[in-house]
Amino acid sequence: MPGLLLIRPVGPEATYALRHQVLWPDEPLDYVKIAEDADGHHFGAFRDEELVAVISLFVTGPEARFRKFATRPDCQRQGIGSQLLRHVFEEARRLGATHIWCDARRDSAAFYERFGMEPEVEIFYKGPVAYVRMACAL
Template identity: 45%
Template sequence: MEIKPISWQETLPLRHKVLWPNDPPSFSKVEGDEDALHYGAFLEGEIVCVASIHFSSEPNHAHEKTARLRKFATSHAHQGQGIGSAMLKRILADMKQEGVSTFWCDARETAMGLYHRFGMQAEGERFYKGDIPYFRMSKQVGRA
């Protein structure tokens, strides 16, 4: 398996297929994709997992860089094989090198176990996007 940077456009087909198959493909693009960092995991040349990282500064702490994981999707045929874990491991290592202080995401409740294994903790109450339950989860990565 190879994990490497990709363009935001390359993330869209898998995002759409896995996360929102009942919505139009345009629903899979999010504001800020053009400025985000995107990763793809490839098996034998096929893209099987995608993830996007959106950066910002903490309000009141401009020197603290935060990274938000968005639109993390693994093809249905490749789930449960450790590909998502390998992707998260790579992203967290890169974020530490980038001087990111806080790494966070809105995690689907069904995926919380994966994030817990990487030291991420749930914050606040359950919330919903449509009929899908989520929790905000985060982890302190390091200090710049």
């Protein structure tokens, strides 16, 4: 039986390895770092003290955006990402945001729809990967 899941703030550097492993393993590690990391709120989901998922939240006034959401492959489809995303929605509300969005990989759009997010723009590409902007009110 998997251990208790704990979600807590982490520094941006704690997110890099998982971002790299899950999102862009064929790119250099620096590819997953973003200029705004120093201004973000970064969270990790820990199971038995092991980091298994990460997400980064950026809030500017009423607007919140989450980026670099990654769950270790062997921990996917276990509800960990859902718990982490709910936590980020609450944190965004706490920080005063009323709207949240992300650039979602097209093959993950159905996951975000379960949280009330809807596509806002046409599909676009980052390299070979198809994305769609998903958003909702908080």
